[in-house]
Amino acid sequence: MSRRSGTCLRSCLVIFAIVSALGVCGPALYWRVKKTLRLGDSKSSCPPCICDCPPPLSLLKIAPGMNYGDTDCGSNDPDLKQEMEKQFVDLLTEELKLQEAVSEEHARHMNITFGEAKRVASQYQREAEKCIAATETCEEARERAQALLIKERKVTTLWEQRARQMGWEGE
Numbered sequence: 001m002s003r004r005s006g007t008c009l010r011s012c013l014v015i016f017a018i019v020s021a022l023g024v025c026g027p028a029l030y031w032r033v034k035k036t037l038r039l040g041d042s043k044s045s046c047p048p049c050i051c052d053c054p055p056p057l058s059l060l061k062i063a064p065g066m067n068y069g070d071t072d073c074g075s076n077d078p079d080l081k082q083e084m085e086k087q088f089v090d091l092l093t094e095e096l097k098l099q100e101a102v103s104e105e106h107a108r109h110m111n112i113t114f115g116e117a118k119r120v121a122s123q124y125q126r127e128a129e130k131c132i133a134a135t136e137t138c139e140e141a142r143e144r145a146q147a148l149l150i151k152e153r154k155v156t157t158l159w160e161q162r163a164r165q166m167g168w169e170g171e
Helices: 002-040 078-085 088-165
Strands: none
Touching: none
């Protein structure tokens, strides 16, 4: 019976996989086939469109007072003018200063993180030392208890021997 149910389950899984694959890939295949069939029939589908669009507007018609051939663009902006007058060496110097500032910030962050890590490690070390001390104390107490137990067993054995000598037969 289990072999039959296993075969049935396997068949159901195969059918489910096929249906799932068709559900995922089916629409894409349908539209691709439909598009290919449409391309073959494109000669008879519709005539070319006739467009009555006006010609594109030029900048001279939109703003006739502007002089677009002027190479002095942005000369009225003092910040842009100052930036454009900088020499290549000045630009490289400024870039190096920025990189230095970034590296200093990174180093500062790294030092803070390193200090925090040292503090946490120190705290863990203190906790570990406390645990070691507690373990040693427990071990010493266990050893004392074991010695007392051995001593108590010897005393018990001695009393039992005396009791047997006096006539006690035990349990």
